[in-house]
Amino acid sequence: MNDLLKITLRSLAVVVFLSGCTVQLVSKYDDQTDTNVTALQKKFDSYFVNLKSESYPNCSYFNNMSFYKDADVEISGILVRAKAIPKNDIxxxxxxxxxxxxxxxxxxxxxxxxxxxxxxPTSIDTDRILFNTIFTAILKLEIAKKRGESK
Known part of the structure; x- marks a missing residue:
């Protein structure tokens, strides 16, 4: 058997072997991310609905400071978990x-x-749409991971 034929057969064997392997480009589905992001989305949606109906001083930053502190802690927890999962950059x-x-x-x-x-109220509506768009993107990716569509 000549050298060219050996190289061709070896190359073909490698291609056949690799074609049978699944390459995973993103992380697997994470139930905690799905659950926590869904809960955070509901919290934000409720916040926007309530904020829109308030008048000053009830709508003041001071009266809503705890919301921002809680949101910061929640998103930090979700981020720490997400960063610990390999191939979870998206x-x-x-x-x-x-x-x-x-x-x-x-x-x-x-x-x-x-x-x-x-x-x-117009700014609140715009922010609500913005946040829901980002939350939707995160959840769509997690649902795709769950169905195995993200490979």
């Missing part, structure tokens, strides 16, 4: 986006508080 990036959005919302709330006014 989910981590999405959670970082939520973290940034929380920070931006908190800054806006502080700014409005200095003006002794509530965040206007």
């Amino acid at each position: 989910t981590v990036n999405q959670l970082d986006a939520i973290n940034t959005a929380i920070s931006d919302l908190e800054k806006l709330h502080k700014l409005k508080d200095k003006q002794n006014v509530c965040i206007d």
Whole structure:
């Protein structure tokens, strides 16, 4: 058998072997991420609905400070878990986006508080859509992982 034929057969064997292997590009489904993100989404949705119906000073940052502290702790816990899961970079990036959005919302709330006014309802609606869009993206990815579509 000549050398070229041996190399070709070996290459073919490697291709056949590798084609039978499944390559996983993202992490496996994580029930805790799914559950915790869903709970956090509900908390934010409730917050936006309530904030929209409040008048000053009930809508003030001071009166809502505990929400931001709780949200910070919850997103931190979800992020720590997500970062501990191998090949979970997409989910981590999405959670970082939520973290940034929380920070931006908190800054806006502080700014409005200095003006002794509530965040206007249009801004609340826009923020609600933004947060729900990010939460939806995270949950869609987790559901795809659960069905095995993310490989």
